[in-house]
Amino acid sequence: MTRAENAHKAPRTRIVDALIALVLWAASTLSLLVFADGGFSLRAIVIVGGLSALLTLPVAFRRSHTVASSALVAALFLVQAAIGFPLLPANVSLLIVVHALAYYAPRWASLGGLGLAYLGVVIAFFRYDSLLFVNEMNTLMRAMVWLLTAALISAAWLLGNVQRSRAALVRELTERARRLEYEQQQERALAAAEERARIAREMHDIVAHSLSVIVTQADGARYAAVNQPEIAPQTLGTIAATARESLQEMRRLLGVLRQDEVMAMGPAPDLATLDSLVAELAASGLSVSLAKGSTRSAPHRLPKGAELAVYRVVQEALTNVLKHAGPGVTVAVSLDWEPRGLLIAIIDDGRGAGADPTPEGGGHGIRGMQERVALYGGSVVAQPRLGGGFAVHAWVPFEER
Structure with a gap:
């Protein structure tokens, strides 16, 4: 109480x-x-x-x-x-x-x-x-009266003791319910914070990648409008397609926040959609290649969430190439299926250590990649290469079948 x-x-x-x-x-x-x-x-x-x-x-x-x-x-x-x-x-x-x-x-x-x-x-x-009592009353009857009095005292004490135990039990259950309610509130708050962090990472990946592609295509379209007008429509089409796809992804992502509406939820990106990602960036003028190793010898598989994490790592790394590597850069993406996990490498020959500086401790994109992969027991290393360029290596362990 x-x-x-x-x-x-x-x-x-x-x-x-x-x-x-x-x-x-x-x-x-x-x-x-x-x-x-x-x-x-x-x-x-x-x-x-x-x-x-x-x-x-x-x-x-x-x-x-x-x-x-x-x-x-x-x-x-x-x-x-x-x-x-x-x-x-x-x-x-x-x-x-x-x-x-x-x-x-x-x-x-x-x-x-x-x-x-x-x-x-x-x-x-x-x-x-x-x-x-009168003198003629039986002694046994007298004793019974006093024993009955003692029994009434015992009954009064036992009743109070039972009520005391019941009240203590009610207090304990009430306190336990209050603690459970508090713990549930804490768990809901932690889950909400985790969901907000996940959405923030997703939004960063979508917006950063899409805007980088759109900016690159817009610069190309402006140049083409003066020197090669016939290329401008194709470039503008790429901008529109990129923006439309990004808008669709953002709607799918934000749909989880709308519990009172039924929204179309498209499939989340995975390893199979890496080809379209690379094709999109190649259409924007980036020289990029994708090499996928054979999965026949892999005794395990990646969870769906881990495939999304791999997709976002590649997307973030290629977006950073667009923003920081400089013009005329070539980038190679490779997926190698090892006995214990998937090794991802994104290597470019751009400016490397001479790229645009990022805040101390790395930018949000690299930190986001590390957080995503860490959820599945993996790791990400992103650093300039000796002799020029930049390399991102990620490793994601398999899930037992």
Whole structure:
């Protein structure tokens, strides 16, 4: 139960406890009307009402001041027994405080209160037996009455103890549910962050590659419009096709963010679409070749996600060639199927170390390649080549069949 629920429930429980104490006090005081022999006086009413009030008042505080109220009831009972004052209906408060000790008090107070209650039964047996029973009553019957009293005390304590255990179980389950809900929220937040990072990588690959191709084609079209007008329409067609394909990929990617709409989801790029990627870049004027090794000897396969990662690595590397390698560059892409995985190499003869500088630690594209491949247990190394050019090597392990 939460603190707010306890605060909301506290006024109601105090009212209930006060009503119980009031009813018990009234019953004890009015008992003079039934049990008083030869009438009753104002003095008797004051005495009985006062003692009943002292015995029942702690009941109103049995939840908030359990140990103190129970100790007060025990002390009053001892005083009552010591002076030989007759038992009253208010003495039923003993059962109520024993229950409260078992439910609300610490364990030492609960067990101690139970022991004191049993001791009170023994004291009452010797102190009130001759007052409560006529001499002709069977001794066994008397013993049964006091044993029944002890049984009522035991039942009150057991009921409180069971309620205590149940309340502890409810608190534990509530806390466990709260922790599980918090952990689920954390997992959802981590999943959302991972999805945003994945989408950011995808968007970077699509936008960077497409804009690089479009810029290269636009520069070529501007030159061709002056010197070779017949080439300009073909170049503009390549620009339109590249932009259209990129727009389609972006729509497919962003479709995962629209849960309330049904969108056409095209297949994700894989190794089979590398040919079209290379053809697209070759059409833009880049001298690029693709060599695929035979897959017959490969005993394993790549997951679909790993094939997409390989596609994006090649795409990012070729985009970097367009942006940084300089004019007249030649680039070779090769896929070699090794016994434990796929080795990808993208090697160009461009400016290499003299390429446009990137931020410290590498650009987002190289970091994105490394993150993608690392998800499947692979690695990426991108660095300038000795003697000129730049090389990107990636290795992706196979998935067991």
